[in-house]
Amino acid sequence: SKKHGRNRFFWFEHQMESELRFRSQLEAGIRRGLQEGEFEPYYEQQIDVETGKLLGFEMLARWKSPQLGLVNPDVFIPIAEELGVIGEMSEQLIRKALLDAKDWDSSLTLSVNISPVQLRDPWFAQRLLKLLIEGNFPANRLDVEITETCLHENIGVVRSLVTSLRNQGVTVSLDDFGTGYSSLSQLRSLPFDRIKIDRSFVSNLPRDEEGVKIVQAISTLGEGFGLPITAEGIESEEVLDMLRGLGTFKGQGYLYGRPEPSEAIRERLRKLDLL
Ligand code: C2E
Ligand code: CA
Ligand code: CA
Ligand code: CA
Numbered sequence: 001s002k003k004h005g006r007n008r009f010f011w012f013e014h015q016m017e018s019e020l021r022f023r024s025q026l027e028a029g030i031r032r033g034l035q036e037g038e039f040e041p042y043y044e045q046q047i048d049v050e051t052g053k054l055l056g057f058e059m060l061a062r063w064k065s066p067q068l069g070l071v072n073p074d075v076f077i078p079i080a081e082e083l084g085v086i087g088e089m090s091e092q093l094i095r096k097a098l099l100d101a102k103d104w105d106s107s108l109t110l111s112v113n114i115s116p117v118q119l120r121d122p123w124f125a126q127r128l129l130k131l132l133i134e135g136n137f138p139a140n141r142l143d144v145e146i147t148e149t150c151l152h153e154n155i156g157v158v159r160s161l162v163t164s165l166r167n168q169g170v171t172v173s174l175d176d177f178g179t180g181y182s183s184l185s186q187l188r189s190l191p192f193d194r195i196k197i198d199r200s201f202v203s204n205l206p207r208d209e210e211g212v213k214i215v216q217a218i219s220t221l222g223e224g225f226g227l228p229i230t231a232e233g234i235e236s237e238e239v240l241d242m243l244r245g246l247g248t249f250k251g252q253g254y255l256y257g258r259p260e261p262s263e264a265i266r267e268r269l270r271k272l273d274l275l
Pocket of ligand 1: 233235
């Protein structure tokens, strides 16, 4: 059995070693991908749940890696944050997205996700405005999604950032709401334009009784604070019906479609005469 344990130890060591190797390959791949421009915006539709009207798109990052294929952001965003290249990556993606969105009908908005790490950059708002100016893109068509966990950062810093973005005409949404334990006073003290309910509370409605209560509570909260609500993760008509009853404004999810690359979006918009 001692021999057995030794073997297991070697196996474990081997496992660790190959994980480390994979990790450093990922890191090198991401750095190379940034140089080669391999990060691509995909887009998910945002719909008025009442009328079914298309309101805009949320940009979701994808990595087209020559070695790994299409990689999801949950894999590469945390590494980009650790490597300190998230700002650069985000700018690359937003630049492409503004170029895409400029062709869309001017009624359509573009939402982008911003990492808490980026918010620590004191020049973040300036950089974003520079991108808007360079891309000749109207600020009022851009929506910035910051996650609820950002409220754990210095609240004064977050407040002045949100304020300066809104002064420029950009809207700011509080993303993944319900997952980050923010307090009501924090919510009240920040001038957000909108709340996004995380899909973990939405996807299993109406069977998930806790989910129903949480969504009800958040929509009451939104009403109280005068904040419109977006629900993500709508996968069925059943969920949609339930949300309509609660007065949710915007919806996203696989019911409406998966995130798609620019060309597929153009196709969609052409049919709707919105290109
Ligand atoms: P998120 O902002 O909460 O985005 C929603 C995620 O849920 C997306 O995953 C989307 O594809 C997925 N989704 C949408 N509808 C449904 C549905 O009906 N059912 C299910 N099961 N899933 C649905 P994705 O694209 O893998 O993105 C994951 C997360 O990565 C995003 O979560 C966002 O936090 C982050 N992310 C994406 N792009 C960027 C980016 O450019 N910058 C930063 N900092 N983060 C990004
Ligand atoms: Ca988001
Ligand atoms: Ca998120
Ligand atoms: Ca979410």
